[in-house]
Amino acid sequence: MKKMSSYEAPWGKGAQLFIIRTGEWRYQRPVVSGDKCCQCGSCYLFCPVGCIEDKGKYYAANGDYCKGCGICASVCSANAIKMVREDGS
Amino acid sequence: MEAKTEHKEQLKVLDGNRAAAYGVMLCQPDVVCVYPITPQTPLLETLYEFRSKGLLRAEMLEPESEHASMSILRGASASGARTFTATAAQGLMFMYEACINVATMRLPVVMVIVCRELTAPHGVTCGEQDAISAKDAGWIQIHTESCQEILDSIIMAYRLSESPDVLVPVTICYDGYFLSHLWEQVYIPSIEAVQRFLPPLQMAPVIDPQSSMIISPFLPPGGGTEYRYKHSAALERAKIKYETIDKEFQEAFNRSYGGTIEEYKCEDAEIVLITMGSCTGTARTVIDQKRDEGVKVGLIKVRMYRPFPKERLLDALKGKKAIGVIDRNICFGWNQGALSTDLKATAYELRTFVPIVNFIGGLCGADITKGHIARAIDETNLVAKGNAFREVMWLDLE
Numbered sequence: 001m002k003k004m005s006s007y008e009a010p011w012g013k014g015a016q017l018f019i020i021r022t023g024e025w026r027y028q029r030p031v032v033s034g035d036k037c038c039q040c041g042s043c044y045l046f047c048p049v050g051c052i053e054d055k056g057k058y059y060a061a062n063g064d065y066c067k068g069c070g071i072c073a074s075v076c077s078a079n080a081i082k083m084v085r086e087d088g089s
Numbered sequence: 090m091e092a093k094t095e096h097k098e099q100l101k102v103l104d105g106n107r108a109a110a111y112g113v114m115l116c117q118p119d120v121v122c123v124y125p126i127t128p129q130t131p132l133l134e135t136l137y138e139f140r141s142k143g144l145l146r147a148e149m150l151e152p153e154s155e156h157a158s159m160s161i162l163r164g165a166s167a168s169g170a171r172t173f174t175a176t177a178a179q180g181l182m183f184m185y186e187a188c189i190n191v192a193t194m195r196l197p198v199v200m201v202i203v204c205r206e207l208t209a210p211h212g213v214t215c216g217e218q219d220a221i222s223a224k225d226a227g228w229i230q231i232h233t234e235s236c237q238e239i240l241d242s243i244i245m246a247y248r249l250s251e252s253p254d255v256l257v258p259v260t261i262c263y264d265g266y267f268l269s270h271l272w273e274q275v276y277i278p279s280i281e282a283v284q285r286f287l288p289p290l291q292m293a294p295v296i297d298p299q300s301s302m303i304i305s306p307f308l309p310p311g312g313g314t315e316y317r318y319k320h321s322a323a324l325e326r327a328k329i330k331y332e333t334i335d336k337e338f339q340e341a342f343n344r345s346y347g348g349t350i351e352e353y354k355c356e357d358a359e360i361v362l363i364t365m366g367s368c369t370g371t372a373r374t375v376i377d378q379k380r381d382e383g384v385k386v387g388l389i390k391v392r393m394y395r396p397f398p399k400e401r402l403l404d405a406l407k408g409k410k411a412i413g414v415i416d417r418n419i420c421f422g423w424n425q426g427a428l429s430t431d432l433k434a435t436a437y438e439l440r441t442f443v444p445i446v447n448f449i450g451g452l453c454g455a456d457i458t459k460g461h462i463a464r465a466i467d468e469t470n471l472v473a474k475g476n477a478f479r480e481v482m483w484l485d486l487e
Contacts, residue, residue: 003315008256008323009195010316011167011304013294019306 022049026068028083034058036080043072043081098276098342105268108236108275109175109201109261110135112243114145115283118199119170122150122158126180127213128265129203133175147173155180159187159198166196167304169295171247175201177265178219179208185223191258192227193320194305197250197290198258199243200228204366204417205265206453214454215265217366220394221418221427227320229259229327230395234369236273239263241344242392244283248334251290255327257320262394264367264417266454271367278342286341324396331393349398351390352405354380358387360473361406362466363414365391365428368450368457372415375462386466391428399435406436411444413469415462415484417451425449425481444472450484457484 005017030043037058044052044059051065052072058080061072073081103111109132113121123133139145152158155176162172176184181202191198202223206216220230231246233239239261246259263269296302332348339345354376355361364372369390376388389405391398406412416426423430429447436443448465451457461484472478 001318005315007316008319009193010306010308010313011194011302013300013302017303017306019303020309020312022307 021064022067023062023064026066026086028068028070028085029063029066030061030068030070030072030081031084032058032060033080033082036078038078038080040077042075042077046071046075098278101275101277102272103236103275104131104270104272105236105239105263106130106132106203106270107135108240108273109243109263110139111275111277112240113173114139115240115278115280116171116173116199116244116247116287117145117280117284118147118173120150120162120165120172121145121147121174122152122161122165122172123175124152124155124158124180126155126177128205128269129175129177129180129201131269132201132203155184156187159184159191159200162198163187163191163194163196164296166191166198167194167296169290169292171251171290172198173200174198175203177203178205178213181219181223182207185226188223188226188228188258190305193316195256195320195323196258197247197256197292199246199250200258200260201243202260202262203265203269204262210453212453213265215267215417216452216454217262217264217417218419218452220260220262221420223260224395224427227257227324228395229257229324229393231259231261231393232365232391233261233263233268234367234390236268236271236275237344238346239268240275240277241338241342241346244278244287245331245334245338247287248337249327249331251292252330253291255323255330257323257327262366267367267456276344282341286338328393328396328398328400346392347390348401349391349393350401350405351392353388353390355387355389355405357385359385359409360411360413360466360469361387361389361409362462362469363389363391363412363428363432365394365415366417368415368417368462371457371459372462375459375466379463379466384466384470386470394428397431397435399438402432402435403438406439406443409443411446411469411473412436413446413448413465415448415450415457415465417457419449419452429481444478446472446479447481448484449481452485455485
């Protein structure tokens, strides 16, 4: 029988659990200007997929999982996040 | 049922809810999270009493709903805690989404369902419609007949659920009022004996704040199929495992319930009556009377309703002339009870036609009386002797 993982249930530690890359669904992406970011953490708290990462001096989305919903740009008090279309238009 | 065990057992008079509370206390769960609902409430109250006396060391949380209680246990169980909850009727329906979540994550949660009729009509009366509505939730479901069996089944439930080759949550079901509020003598095993029978829960991996973990991830289409396959295979293993656990329970406590099903006077029987839950006790008495009258009738009590113990039922039903099934529920759209439809699916593998007559009774708090059971046996006997086959008979209506 064809099996993908040695896990009994879909939870555990390690890389065997294949996770869908929701970033592939995106038509727009958040672009952060690092010097404008005040590190308030609003984007981190509000991101529905939890893909915002602390980069030290600013926060940015993990492109593998960011669906491009734009909530981070909407809640950013410093106006540091702009949504940019993936097709460049 | 006589307890002739060497270790000391305490004899008390308890109702079903209190017997269940003793069963839970003896298993010493780490987290108990129960939302009160009639007729389960005295179970929760007794657990709090045990907690206040220091007999139960569990962390007891007060959830805002049944859905919350099961969701809290989902997290607690995933972090390696032994857990317990209980509910009934509408509470179970509200909890259902979280129930599926716990089962498909294969968490060894143990729950009690105090069977109560679902509304409408409104009421808090007995009926097994709630438990039957949750039969496809992926849980193991065990139905009990007496207060002693409730207590013992809870201890066995933790053993089964926590077995590394099973890891499926278990519900212990007992009829509201007929068992939950009925007082019987109950032997309470010592906590040391229970601890010997039930080793501490060993789960790996568990949630650990120090290292990240993937829980119920978003999988691509078809990515979850193998988890369904594994879950189903674990339920098949659970049937075999439960027979072993019942034997080990007998060795430790001198009480046995026959494993997944219990056969009563079946060997030489020509017809068999099949029951589940509290009406089994009444059925035993009627079977004895009918035996005295010369009717060769036997009784099978289905204890494990999910996974359905079809292998053992097939063995027990081989060569019988007719089967009567009593259901305290209705499978809407089938015009029969759930046990009856499952039994018919099982009887396909007998390869010979055996008439199965369904009797629906005890709905909405109605009693299943000795008279009802005698009629069910008579009707099944007539069918065995060649009378016209009837699919279903509503005991209270004809």
